[in-house]
Amino acid sequence: MSQGTSFWEMDELRLITGAMVILALATGILVVVPYLLLRPVKAPAGLKPYTDIQLAGRQSYIANGCVYCHSQQPRDIQQAPDAKRGWGRASVAGDYVYDTPHLLGTMRTGPDLLNIGARQPSADWHLGHLYQPRAYTPGSIMPSYPYLFEVRQGVAQAGEKALTLPPGLTKPGEVVIAKPEALALVAYLLALDRTYPALPPRSASAVASEDAP
Numbered sequence: 001m002s003q004g005t006s007f008w009e010m011d012e013l014r015l016i017t018g019a020m021v022i023l024a025l026a027t028g029i030l031v032v033v034p035y036l037l038l039r040p041v042k043a044p045a046g047l048k049p050y051t052d053i054q055l056a057g058r059q060s061y062i063a064n065g066c067v068y069c070h071s072q073q074p075r076d077i078q079q080a081p082d083a084k085r086g087w088g089r090a091s092v093a094g095d096y097v098y099d100t101p102h103l104l105g106t107m108r109t110g111p112d113l114l115n116i117g118a119r120q121p122s123a124d125w126h127l128g129h130l131y132q133p134r135a136y137t138p139g140s141i142m143p144s145y146p147y148l149f150e151v152r153q154g155v156a157q158a159g160e161k162a163l164t165l166p167p168g169l170t171k172p173g174e175v176v177i178a179k180p181e182a183l184a185l186v187a188y189l190l191a192l193d194r195t196y197p198a199l200p201p202r203s204a205s206a207v208a209s210e211d212a213p
């Protein structure tokens, strides 16, 4: 360095103090305040914890990268017309109490899925759509997931789930069996249903006292 104060001649104490203050502020705003805000959040009455099979399906949702194209956070009508799209009311913190890690997602290459279990409750539809999205939504750019299924000649054995597919997807005599991972993934998709009210119903006495002049 030529003229003026070089880096090493600066007041180190001021530098370190400044750095610590900024770090403390950032930690407060980004870690402590959110923690205090979210700590009291409880599960809404209508939300059930995931079962073991649904949790296995959730792992498969993560492993197959569904979150890269699908969000799980319907937004308020002032931010996006999600409710008009049929994706459900704006989500609230309580909707995610059983989600660790949460799968909010940011990309919306496909529709938001937080309420897909209510919007599309047919397991057969989901299995077929995962096997070949374009058979259900022409021109869909969603990848197919053939490795979640077994294609073979013959019929399904006892305990196996054979797909009911639109015509033309299988050769004569072929049967498509859903592997356990596909069944778990669909169990998870069907559990995505946050259509209960975001807030508990107000008690009669609370309504009366709030409406009082």
Ligand code: HEC
Residues within 6 Å of the ligand: 061, 064, 065, 066, 067, 068, 069, 070, 109, 110, 111, 113, 116, 119, 120, 126, 133, 134, 137, 140, 141, 142, 143, 145, 185, 189
């Ligand atoms: C490359 C982006 C992409 C990926 C990855 C992807 N999807 Fe999709 N998905 C889409 C698009 C686009 C649509 C809309 C067209 C359609 O229905 O196929 C869609 C539609 C859907 C629908 C129907 C939504 C509705 O409202 O009807 C479901 C359910 C779904 N995807 C589940 C999944 C699951 C589960 C995975 C992971 C195994 C996944 N998707 C991975 C892009 C993607």
